[in-house]
Amino acid sequence: MANLSISFFFLFLLAALPWTRTLDAKKTVICRRHCRKQTVTKIQFYFHDTITGKNPSAIKVAEAPSSTNSPTLFGTVSIADDPLTETPDPKSKEVGRAQGLYSSAAQQEVGLLMTLTYVFTAGKFNGSSVVIVGKNSIMNKVRELPVVGGTGAFRFARGYALASTYWANNVGDAIVGYNLTVIH
Numbered sequence: 001m002a003n004l005s006i007s008f009f010f011l012f013l014l015a016a017l018p019w020t021r022t023l024d025a026k027k028t029v030i031c032r033r034h035c036r037k038q039t040v041t042k043i044q045f046y047f048h049d050t051i052t053g054k055n056p057s058a059i060k061v062a063e064a065p066s067s068t069n070s071p072t073l074f075g076t077v078s079i080a081d082d083p084l085t086e087t088p089d090p091k092s093k094e095v096g097r098a099q100g101l102y103s104s105a106a107q108q109e110v111g112l113l114m115t116l117t118y119v120f121t122a123g124k125f126n127g128s129s130v131v132i133v134g135k136n137s138i139m140n141k142v143r144e145l146p147v148v149g150g151t152g153a154f155r156f157a158r159g160y161a162l163a164s165t166y167w168a169n170n171v172g173d174a175i176v177g178y179n180l181t182v183i184h
Contacts, residue, residue, distance in 0.1 A: 096120040128152030
């Protein structure tokens with residue numbers, strides 16, 4: 001019985017010792033990642049999407065043959081470089097740009113798949129950005145979109161954006177208010 005106990009003890013030591021360092025190292029990494037102080041930042045700005053006029057900030061770059069017959073414009077893809085401002089007034093101070101693409105990705109409603117990087121060009125977060133990727137059901141009063149990443153001050157960002165249309169015309173130009181809650 002004593003020999004059996006000693007054998008189990010040595011087997012336990014042999015099995016546990018090589019893994020102890022590895023597990024401790026992983027715990028340290030996990031602890032550093034999850035235990036570091038996180039900041040919650042709230043940001044408000046206005047997104048100006050202009051598809052008409054001499055200098056549009058968003059242009060259609062592709063469409064399916066059936067897009068023109070679709071009430072939701074399903075299958076269209078647009079590229080955007082939209083200004084972000086402090087207030088809804090297009091002449092107010094520009095704080096950044098929304099750069100990327102959006103496409104009409106819903107057949108039953110006007111729903112856009114938004115893939116945009118919101119680059120801040122002024123203020124405290126100048127040079128930083130957040131990335132928002134998700135469905136934007138633009139006919140809803142308030143839409144929630146996920147913040148999936150960022151750069152600079154927002155490296156490893158996550159969070160959400162609440163978007164609500166401030167103004168829109170019948171040809172597709174719009175001013176949208178954004179309220180972001182970003183954890184970084």
